[in-house]
Amino acid sequence: SSSTSGLPFYWKYIWSLPFLQPTPQGSPPQFSDSALIFKSNIEQIYGDYPSYDLCPMAEGALDDIASGTMFIGLQRYFDDNGSPYKLCFGPKSFLVISDPVQAKHILKENNDKYDKGLLAEILEPIMGKGLIPADPETWKVRRKQIVPGFHKAWLNHMVGLFGYCNVPLIKSLSAAAESNTEIDMEEKFCSVALDIIGKSVFNYDFGSVTTESPVIKAVYSALLEAEHRSMTPAPYWDIPLANQVVPRLRKFNSDLKILDDVLTDLINLAKGSRQVEDIAELEARNYAEVKDPSLLRFLVDMRGADIDNKQLRDDLMTMLIAGHETTAAVLTWGLFELTRNPEMMAKVTAEIDEVVGDRMPTMEDCMKMKFLRLVIAEILRMYPEPPLLIRRCRTDDVLPRGREGNVEGARVKRGMDFFLSVYNIHRSPDFWEEPDKFDPERFTRPFQNPKVEGWAGFDPKKWEGRLYPTETAADFAYLPFGGGSRKCVGDEFAYLESCVTLAMVLRRFEFDFPERLGKGEVGYDEHPKNLSHPVGMRTGATIHTRQGLKMNVRKRAGVEGVVVDQGGGIEVKG
């Protein structure tokens, strides 16, 4: 088979012993399952097709793995093979899902048959038993305690906090505009998202828009390592002594220690001043008078939630990582697409001028700015971050067919690993009209495709009154925040954060791509202006060390640049 060519040599060896094959979280290894999958794959590669599971095997090099854009390679295979298809790396195999009916089956209807599998293994050293990698048993307990933290009154208060966290960004953009210096907007959005998540989740001031500190560097190092690990299927960090010997791991561990120390201090501080209350009492708090409105405070004060420090640390670390770069990617791609589409930019700014003007936006303003919300929805469709969801099957299962031409009733063995390609689903003409076109208003039009068996299509009526088009409105063809019971808990938080940040920045500034690259010049194809695919700036790989989104910034004509706070009192000069 040519399916493993182009891959790093060690792929072949990592999974080469069938009894080392992974098993579902919390269950003992079963030789028979892995051996059967292994044997059936070998027969498929070298002998008779179909294999045990009936799925076609994707052939050809996955060159994109090394560059971190594997999801684009997975799209190529989807065009050739439908859903699901199988990827084989030596004896290790994955099923790649690119169909909303199958996604709904896995994420919602049969979610108890699936766990986080490989993702949990990769993230465990960083996030421990935090909500994202948590095994089903831990997850059940923690989810119940964390979800109430994101209640309406808190989100309302957070919208105000987002405004304040944007003031340093407005100031730094004013300075760049005045001095005519090119500015990396990706870096700026990363900073503002970090400041917001630090303040809202554990009441910590990173101040990263204006300063650099060892703690900020430690956060970026942890993020970078989390991302690196999710693209490195060889868990070398688990090898005995590796953590003491490999320089990269030593550096990572010392950075993680810096971060752990900060989190431990904050947890001890919160626990030292614990005021136990019922969930209902906590949710009814008057946030205008609450000194520390952070999620940490809520989790510590909740009656009956006597959580140990390690679990709290894991939850905070998870939210820090989950809630930071994802939102920064939305903002970066949002500015990128709006700059490429001046008529859309004009429409968005007209709406912001009319609804918010110089004020800091409120929750009500965000609800009123429907076009801005549609723009964010479209960014999340075109550039989903994460582009893939990862699952592992806990018991044998049979998948529905979905789109015409897909395998009928694929049989899945316990222990099988899955990539659910959100990117493929979001960019397929089977589920979206002209999927590569930036068209925010698509979410106001219905879409149906009778060729997809069991798919209800997209129905705009189903998200009326909601902040954004949900996975339900698209019957699982729209999964920026996942779906089913493991759906993102920070969806509305992130959506409001994106609304406020874009509203505040676009009200006051105009942006252009630098003109310095012309046709034929080296780097022309990587220039943001010329990108048709997420290559230079990548979803999920947008940390400071990357190419970034370099832009020229100007103050908008006729707009003063002041920020008037909610009380109408303070004016912050830009």
Ligand code: HEM
């Ligand atoms: C635009 C921003 C965001 C995007 C696109 C996003 C996306 C996602 C997705 C796709 C999942 C599901 C993962 C899976 O099923 O494997 C998820 C889970 C999660 N997200 Fe987000 N997220 C965002 C912001 C946030 C924020 C701001 C927070 C916290 C403050 C957060 C916290 C979490 C947590 C805790 C989970 C795990 C939920 C569970 O397993 O029960 N996310 N997110």
